[in-house]
Amino acid sequence: GPAAGRLHTARSRNDQVATDMRLFVRTVSFAAVDGLRGLQAAVLDLAETHLGTLMPGYTHLQRAQPVLLAHHLLAYFEMFERDIQRFATTAERADVLPLGSGALAGVPYPIDREVVAEELGFSSLSANSIDAVSDRDFVIDFHASAAILMTHISRLAEEIILWSSEEFGFLRLPPKFATGSSIMPQKSNPDIAELARARSGRAIGNLVSVLAVMKGLPLSYNRDLQEDKQPLFDTVSNVMSTLEVLTAMVPSLQFDKDRMEAAASAGYLLATDLADHLVGKGLPFRDAHQSVMALVEYAQSRDQPLASMTLDEYRRFSPLFDEAVLRLDARSSVASRDVAGGTAPGRVRDALKQARRILEEEWPARSS
Structure with missing residues (x-):
């Protein structure tokens, strides 16, 4: 109507x-x-x-x-x-x-x-x-x-x-x-x-x-x-x-x-840690990078993982390598990345807590 x-x-x-x-x-x-x-x-x-x-x-x-x-x-x-x-x-x-x-x-x-x-x-x-x-x-x-x-x-x-x-x-x-x-x-x-x-x-x-x-x-x-x-x-x-x-x-x-x-432990994943080790001894990173690159090429040519190298072999590429380099492994590498946003366990634990807080605040009905 x-x-x-x-x-x-x-x-x-x-x-x-x-x-x-x-x-x-x-x-x-x-x-x-x-x-x-x-x-x-x-x-x-x-x-x-x-x-x-x-x-x-x-x-x-x-x-x-x-x-x-x-x-x-x-x-x-x-x-x-x-x-x-x-x-x-x-x-x-x-x-x-x-x-x-x-x-x-x-x-x-x-x-x-x-x-x-x-x-x-x-x-x-x-x-x-x-x-x-x-x-x-x-x-x-x-x-x-x-x-x-x-x-x-x-x-x-x-x-x-x-x-x-x-x-x-x-x-x-x-x-x-x-x-x-x-x-x-x-x-x-x-x-x-x-x-x-x-x-x-x-x-x-x-x-x-x-x-x-x-x-x-x-x-x-x-x-x-x-x-x-x-x-x-x-x-x-x-x-x-x-x-x-x-x-x-x-x-x-x-x-x-x-x-x-x-x-994570095999091969040459610790190469950057080796360069960081040399930097800690006072070597500029560019030089440390070159030394470790030569070291990795040597190890690859022999099909030799880093974990099997001796201290004498390390010192062929830099006299600054010491016993501490033999203790480097995947877990110590992760632990050393202890910066905000890094992969160190403490930082990741903090990130997990922060993520959980976000869910609890923004999605309270289901976050539990």
């Missing part, structure tokens, strides 16, 4: 759709934060059980220096913390009411936009009606946050894949997070991690898709904006389901601590 006909007064599809999109992005941004807190908790729980576990740290995918596994895992806690901050900022930027902007110029009725904002839970009003109906920056913000998150997840998934291979042998996946082969009975394939790794491509593609839609639009509203929905809904589904699966998989990772420590 006539009353229903008045419902559209002072409203346009343009400002209504913009309002709906902002409500949706705000809601799913908070959901992503909650999912990330769950994944952080799983990573932290795992790290706390491996404070004493040694592993080789890598650069260029080559063994570089010994580190603690807990320290390595906490790197992902830090990545996910930045992701949380990005999604929180996305929710804040979406928290602007465009309703009342009409099609593009505002409306000729004495509406109270502040009351509407309060009723819908928005904290502020859009300041320009033309911008309000054509802005999708908050959608792009969500896509960008999701693409970065999925890139972080892809990096974690890649390490799970590598470490579960026979070449590394650092961890085993339980059967529910791996699949067999249709022809090779011995296979246990890290399919779940591989799918998580692949899904980052979808998130990145959806970000680029929306940027491409927006890049040439004249003000104000254009029907092109209809194409912002499908990529957004796909990315939301992609992110939330991946967070759920990773949160379930991380606690089930079974590390081979003996193999990891053996890898």
Whole structure:
């Protein structure tokens, strides 16, 4: 009847759709934060059980220096913390009411936009009606946050894949997070991690898709904006389901601590410690670096690990080497990195406590 006909007064599809999109992005941004807190908790729980576990740290995918596994895992806690901050900022930027902007110029009725904002839970009003109906920056913000998150997840998934291979042998996946082969009975394939790794491509593609839609639009509203929905809904589904699966998989990772420590102790991972030893004797680091590089080349030519070298052999490359060099090992190397943010056990223990405090303060309902 006539009353229903008045419902559209002072409203346009343009400002209504913009309002709906902002409500949706705000809601799913908070959901992503909650999912990330769950994944952080799983990573932290795992790290706390491996404070004493040694592993080789890598650069260029080559063994570089010994580190603690807990320290390595906490790197992902830090990545996910930045992701949380990005999604929180996305929710804040979406928290602007465009309703009342009409099609593009505002409306000729004495509406109270502040009351509407309060009723819908928005904290502020859009300041320009033309911008309000054509802005999708908050959608792009969500896509960008999701693409970065999925890139972080892809990096974690890649390490799970590598470490579960026979070449590394650092961890085993339980059967529910791996699949067999249709022809090779011995296979246990890290399919779940591989799918998580692949899904980052979808998130990145959806970000680029929306940027491409927006890049040439004249003000104000254009029907092109209809194409912002499908990529957004796909990315939301992609992110939330991946967070759920990773949160379930991380606690089930079974590390081979003996193999990891053996890898951290083998070869030439203590070369930097040898250079630091010479620096402690007063040699400039550049000269120490050159001496140890020559020493490592000598040992490699003889297929001889550093642990088997004698003091006389060390002194061929610098007379400053003394008995203390024979006591260097992976654990003393880790312990020497006693700086804020370093891999020394005390510093990692402090980092674990700080991470736990973050969860207790920001996620109190589930952190226990």
